[in-house]
Amino acid sequence: xxxxxxxxxxxxxxxxxxxxxxxxxxxxxxxxxxxxxxxxxxxxxxxxxxxxxxxxxxxxxxxxxxxxxxxxxxxxxxxxxxxxxxxxxxxxxx
Amino acid sequence: xxxxxxxxxxxxxxxxxxxxxxxxxxxxxxxxxxxxxxxxxxxxxxxxxxxxxxxxxxxxxxxxxxxxxxxxxxxxxxxxxxxxxxxxxxxxxxxxxxxxxxxxxxxxxxxxxxxxxxxxxxxxxxxxxxxxx
Numbered sequence: 001x002x003x004x005x006x007x008x009x010x011x012x013x014x015x016x017x018x019x020x021x022x023x024x025x026x027x028x029x030x031x032x033x034x035x036x037x038x039x040x041x042x043x044x045x046x047x048x049x050x051x052x053x054x055x056x057x058x059x060x061x062x063x064x065x066x067x068x069x070x071x072x073x074x075x076x077x078x079x080x081x082x083x084x085x086x087x088x089x090x091x092x093x094x
Numbered sequence: 095x096x097x098x099x100x101x102x103x104x105x106x107x108x109x110x111x112x113x114x115x116x117x118x119x120x121x122x123x124x125x126x127x128x129x130x131x132x133x134x135x136x137x138x139x140x141x142x143x144x145x146x147x148x149x150x151x152x153x154x155x156x157x158x159x160x161x162x163x164x165x166x167x168x169x170x171x172x173x174x175x176x177x178x179x180x181x182x183x184x185x186x187x188x189x190x191x192x193x194x195x196x197x198x199x200x201x202x203x204x205x206x207x208x209x210x211x212x213x214x215x216x217x218x219x220x221x222x223x224x225x226x227x
Binding site: 006007009010011013014015017018020021022024025027028034035036037039040041043044047048050051054055057058061063066069070073074077080081084085087088 | 099102106107109110112113114116119121123124129132133141147148150151154158165168172180184186187188190
């Protein structure tokens with residue numbers, strides 16, 4: 001990895017900020033208090049994970065990480081919708 | 095290339111600003127008092143943070159000499175499309191849980207509630223008679 005200096009420093013800072021954000025999301029996920037709170041926490045953690053994957057893609061200089069981010073974006077939305085439906089209706093597929 | 099240091103600084107700034115926005119959204123998720131405020135933080139700030147990070151990724155991979163990289167627009171477009179939809183569903187779910195558990199209804203329901211019936215608690219504008227389900 002032969003990245004220029006400003007980007008190397010920025011990657012370290014952004015990594016620390018994003019990991020702090022995910023830790024805060026996990027705190028809300030465990031704390032609740034209601035089911036929608038936990039769903040929002042999961043949804044936010046998933047969006048932060050997308051940012052983390054894109055960041056790691058820049059750090060490793062590989063476009064492969066992007067595919068994982070795209071997959072997570074698709075599956076995360078479907079998961080959020082399914083969880084919301086489960087809270088609203090008691091089941092996902094009626 | 096003479097433009098290289100400038101592009102590097104722009105990428106670095108986008109990365110830090112994007113991660114900072116994501117952190118601000120997550121702090122809002124922890125600190126804000128009620129559910130709808132907590133929904134507000136992540137759905138705006140965090141989406142914007144991911145947008146900035148994706149812009150940095152586009153700049154980075156486009157200036158590698160291997161052609162223009164635009165597939166980050168897929169993730170950005172998809173996130174910007176789905177964030178309002180999932181926020182809407184989450185608000186609906188929260189409203190459902192609130193009404194099921196007999197809490198105070200959302201403000202715009204207050205006008206249609208039967209005025210004659212006495213409320214059970216001074217704070218709640220809707221009687222807890224089981225019709226709220």
